[in-house]
Amino acid sequence: MQSSHYPTTLYISVQDMIRLVERKGLTNCLSGVAAQIERDFLRWNEFDKSARLASHSEHGVIELMPIADANQFAFKYVNGHPRNTRDGLPTVMAFGVLADVATGAPRLLSELTITTAIRTAAMSALAAHRLARTDSRVMALIGNGAQSEFQALAFRDLVGIRKLRLFDTDPQATAKLMGNLKGQGLELTACTSTAEAVRGADIVTTVTADKTNATILTPEMVEPGMHINAVGGDCPGKTELHRGVLEQASVFVEFEPQTRIEGEIQQMCAAYPVTEFWRVLAGAHAGRRSPAEVTLFDSVGFALEDYSALTFMRAAALELGIGHIVELVPQAADPKDLFGLLSPEGREALIPARIGQVVVMH
Amino acid sequence: MQSSHYPTTLYISVQDMIRLVERKGLTNCLSGVAAQIERDFLRWNEFDKSARLASHSEHGVIELMPIADANQFAFKYVNGHPRNTRDGLPTVMAFGVLADVATGAPRLLSELTITTAIRTAAMSALAAHRLARTDSRVMALIGNGAQSEFQALAFRDLVGIRKLRLFDTDPQATAKLMGNLKGQGLELTACTSTAEAVRGADIVTTVTADKTNATILTPEMVEPGMHINAVGGDCPGKTELHRGVLEQASVFVEFEPQTRIEGEIQQMCAAYPVTEFWRVLAGAHAGRRSPAEVTLFDSVGFALEDYSALTFMRAAALELGIGHIVELVPQAADPKDLFGLLSPEGREALIPARIGQVVVMH
Known part of the structure; x- marks a missing residue:
């Protein structure tokens, strides 16, 4: 034996x-x-x-x-x-x-x-690598808590982000993030509101923790060609985006049956069109189709x-x-x-x- | 802090x-x-x-x-x-x-x-304590594998069993059980078939492992007043009892929605009457109603x-x-x-x- x-x-x-x-x-x-x-x-x-x-x-x-x-x-x-x-x-x-x-x-x-912080950031960056504009250099990072540094570094290394525009309702969280990311090759700007942080960004990452139907991002903040990486909304009654943001965007998800329950799209009807991201990797879906398209990765975190x-x-x-x-x-x-x-x-x-x-x- | x-x-x-x-x-x-x-x-x-x-x-x-x-x-x-x-x-x-x-x-x-072997035996004995005849002293134990000694001792201590009639398709398993239970105050008899082991028993415990729809126990083996403790049938396609046995018995379960999927009653229609055992403990159901009634605890193991x-x-x-x-x-x-x-x-x-x-x- x-x-x-x-x-x-x-x-x-x-x-x-x-x-x-x-x-x-x-x-x-x-x-x-x-x-x-x-x-x-x-x-x-x-x-x-x-x-x-x-x-x-x-x-x-x-x-x-x-x-x-x-x-x-x-x-x-x-x-x-x-x-x-x-x-x-x-x-x-x-x-x-x-x-x-x-x-x-x-x-x-x-x-x-x-490891969850690492894999969530890796997943976000993998999606952005296929869905964001290839010339993306500026990312707004809304929510500067435990996962934010991992998101920042994954986007630096895998997507090419060089400038971060930061906002958190807790200024100490932003100060902690800026301290942790000093000397890491990222230009860091603390902003006083989500709107200020998002203005002019190529990619917007939302990674907030409140278990409410929040509207961190509203339709008027969204600019043509943006990629939105929505990480924080991940269970029933916990969303980050105004539904008008979803209506402007092409929505990509991990595992559709789970995201219908937990993701930003819980706000939409059951037939609201989404694309499972693996289809983009497999070449069955094009991903981003034009520089002006708004793409949204409605990430909830999947067992795979x-x-x-x-x-x-x-x-x-x-x-x-x-x-x-x-x-x-x-x-x-x-x-x-x-x-x-x-x-x-x-x-x-x-x-x-x-x-x-x-x-x-x- | x-x-x-x-x-x-x-x-x-x-x-x-x-x-x-x-x-x-x-x-x-x-x-x-x-x-x-x-x-x-x-x-x-x-x-x-x-x-x-x-x-x-x-x-x-x-x-x-x-x-x-x-x-x-x-x-x-x-x-x-x-x-x-x-x-x-x-x-x-x-x-x-x-x-x-x-x-x-x-x-x-x-x-x-x-711990699972202990809690499964404790649950079986708790159910038998309420459902078996109070004068039960003889138990047939069909399946003499890893869980069998725990069942034997729980029924000795909590139900008053003094004689065990043993059968397993693997005679070495029975020999192992007899060795382990020597000097524990139980009279042990190895039998050559399920039918022989079951004959005259007050309680029948089935705890076999095969993942098939087996018929360890058939209707003609069941005697009036028996309590059947069916432990081994616990997932779809894994049962131990002929459906005729169920038809003769009053069936008690742990958590009905789970047992409908996994228990012996998966063989029966969705409306087949069963009683959740907690109702017996709570005094909402009488449990055994006569010395001649056949009672069956269709145990699958529940998270509680x-x-x-x-x-x-x-x-x-x-x-x-x-x-x-x-x-x-x-x-x-x-x-x-x-x-x-x-x-x-x-x-x-x-x-x-x-x-x-x-x-x-x-």
Whole structure:
């Protein structure tokens, strides 16, 4: 019996992930995850897809996001609690798992808070790379919270953005962002309103957290040729755009059945025309059709992006020797004898799990 | 800012759980989980319930089982892969999480393979305690795999079973069970067929693993006054009972919408009468109405039972000082500054996680 048969689970903690991103470089992580998302989106029809399962409360939402192909099952646990920051907690926290479809054994347990910020930015930049005008250099960034720096750097590296126009209702958030992005090759301008930030921008990214039907962006702010990257509106009752903005734009989405429930298009009728972005990658849809067209990526975050991010992070962890083996499920010598594990003799039948050691799998 | 604000996560590994069950005693775990299930089932209407999300493949099924009340969100990851044992892997592996609804912070990550066997047996025994004849002493146990000893001991302790009549298509499984239960106050008889095992039994427990529409139990085997505890049939295309058995019995289920999809009653029309078991506990339904009535608990396993089991195991772990703190989500000084964690200075803002230490929360 080979030890590879045993369901060892690699665990990547927050500390491990910080080390991984430091050693790999954030730019390489952003471009690597974007490339993995592109590869996986081109296999769109190989995936068993469903809208995520959301549990809403007055405080926020907790979601489970599963997806599978013939080989791997992935899921993410993620919350969204806009008032968390008042209590010193992140708005969004996440972790996720990759498991073997053939056996059900969990093979990777990873933090996904940092990773979600990376994959969301990678997805946004991948979409903008295909949908924005190729001469886009100026981006308005509305909402300067936990995800904003990742969006800024992904658009710098993958889209060619050089100037950022920033606005947040919390000036300290903007100050934090400007501090973090100093010396990163981006010209930064703090603005006093969304309208001021958006004026003259090639791309507008909205990444705000309030769980309300907000109208961060109104029709008169939208200029011909703009690409709008709407990230913050991502659950029922949580939108960022005035419906007039949608009416001016060609709308692209990740997974249509989920976005109808959660995206900006929840404001529109069920037949409102949208294009799934994978069709642009696959060459089945042209994407942007003219320099004056307004394009809109109505992003809500889809499980396949987490599948891709988990795949990338696992490969990076194994390459760098980062992570630990944990005993999340038993590795018994006789799999029919679960009870035997509870007896002193039976316990010796536990396969030594080498917990705490980093091992290279596959 | 109090440290209790930070989303520390307690982790209970397989090794930890073995130690916990050893120190607490399996009997106390079975009765403690049963008592917790009863308390939580009596709060039935406080829970946000949904049928579990299943991902099927040719090899088996992977499921996510979420549930929440106003305070806690729980979910379980669990697989069912009948052919796993041929490769030295358990058929069923599981782990689960408890999180705060108010913040979304995961507070407990626990193995649930051993725990699922305990909670399934506790649920079965709790149901039989209300549905079987009070003078039940003999139980047929069909299927002698990983869950069978837990069923046997729960029925000994909570229902008063003293004699077991055993059958499995794999004689080694029966031999293993008999070895494990030696000296436990149960009279054990190995039988050569299901019919032989069932004859004269007060209670029949079926806990087989094949993912087929099997007919382990046929109508002519059923005797007046029997209670049938059908555990193994728990997903579409996986049943254990001939439909004629259902027609003779009063059928009790956990959560009707899920059992219609997954239980033995998937064989029947959508209007086939069933009673949710919580109504018996709440006194809204009598349960067994005569000594000759055939009662059937069509068990598939419901998320609320895992919520209860996680609640019990967390309390036991904190009482005994078992488990470790893991850094599944970040604990930053500035929750809006996720990016800052990736810089050398920012990393100092990480709250020391005291990883590896057992701490008592609350």
